[in-house]
Amino acid sequence: MKLCLILVCAALQYTEAKNVHKDLVLTLCSDTDRDKEMICGLDGEEMFHSDFFQEKGVMTLPQFANPSFFLEGDYEQAVYNMGFCRQNLDVCIEGHNYPAEVKVAPQSSIYSKYDVQLGSKNTLICYVTGFYPPHVGVQWTRNNINVTSEATLSRNYPTSDGTFKLVSTLSFTPEEGDIYTCTVEHTALDRPLTRTWDVQVALPGVGPAVFCGVGLAAGLLGVAVGTFFIVKGNNCN
Numbered sequence: 001m002k003l004c005l006i007l008v009c010a011a012l013q014y015t016e017a018k019n020v021h022k023d024l025v026l027t028l029c030s031d032t033d034r035d036k037e038m039i040c041g042l043d044g045e046e047m048f049h050s051d052f053f054q055e056k057g058v059m060t061l062p063q064f065a066n067p068s069f070f071l072e073g074d075y076e077q078a079v080y081n082m083g084f085c086r087q088n089l090d091v092c093i094e095g096h097n098y099p100a101e102v103k104v105a106p107q108s109s110i111y112s113k114y115d116v117q118l119g120s121k122n123t124l125i126c127y128v129t130g131f132y133p134p135h136v137g138v139q140w141t142r143n144n145i146n147v148t149s150e151a152t153l154s155r156n157y158p159t160s161d162g163t164f165k166l167v168s169t170l171s172f173t174p175e176e177g178d179i180y181t182c183t184v185e186h187t188a189l190d191r192p193l194t195r196t197w198d199v200q201v202a203l204p205g206v207g208p209a210v211f212c213g214v215g216l217a218a219g220l221l222g223v224a225v226g227t228f229f230i231v232k233g234n235n236c237n
């Protein structure tokens with residue numbers, strides 16, 4: 001697969017405030033329609049991306065950030081940039097002397113969104129990060145049964161080192177003994193990367209009961225010893 005990443009990064013310094021901000025524009029294309037991204041960001045936060053499946057631009061800034069500076073034609077511009085990227089893909093590869101494809105293997109972790117309570121709805125999160133190229137597969141199982149169709153998968157998000165990350169979630173109701181797995185497949189992996197999570201509920205603390213029992217035993221022992229000496233003293237008299 002041929003893939004090209006065009007990354008534009010500008011450092012903007014505001015003299016009066018003495019602050020430096022990093023403005024990011026990322027365009028990623030390949031010789032297939034599988035991998036393509038167009039993202040704009042500032043200081044590590046995404047501001048805008050183009051959704052090529054729904055054919056529209058998506059604003060990701062909150063309303064209080066006043067994201068009104070994006071224009072109606074931003075998505076159309078992204079489509080043009082993507083076409084330009086693909087047209088120049090071979091030129092880009094030749095210009096860099098046909099470099100070997102960069103591959104960085106992902107890391108993953110799995111955890112629950114909330115504290116686990118049996119019978120209470122919860123969400124499992126599989127966090128996958130540090131991979132390149134951006135295409136990755138995520139599979140879920142519950143007690144060895146594939147439940148991937150019940151899970152959600154975010155799009156790819158760029159990180160500061162040029163790799164990507166994403167999040168997959170699975171809604172579930174924990175039952176004792178259930179075992180879940182999240183398996184990640186990527187071209188940089190020799191074999192799929194699987195993380196396992198089982199339902200574990202914290203048992204009530206036994207400390208208070210133990211201390212109460214020890215205190216009661218000590219009290220009874222004290223009563224017994226006191227009674228013994230009282231009886232012995234009366235016998236001596």
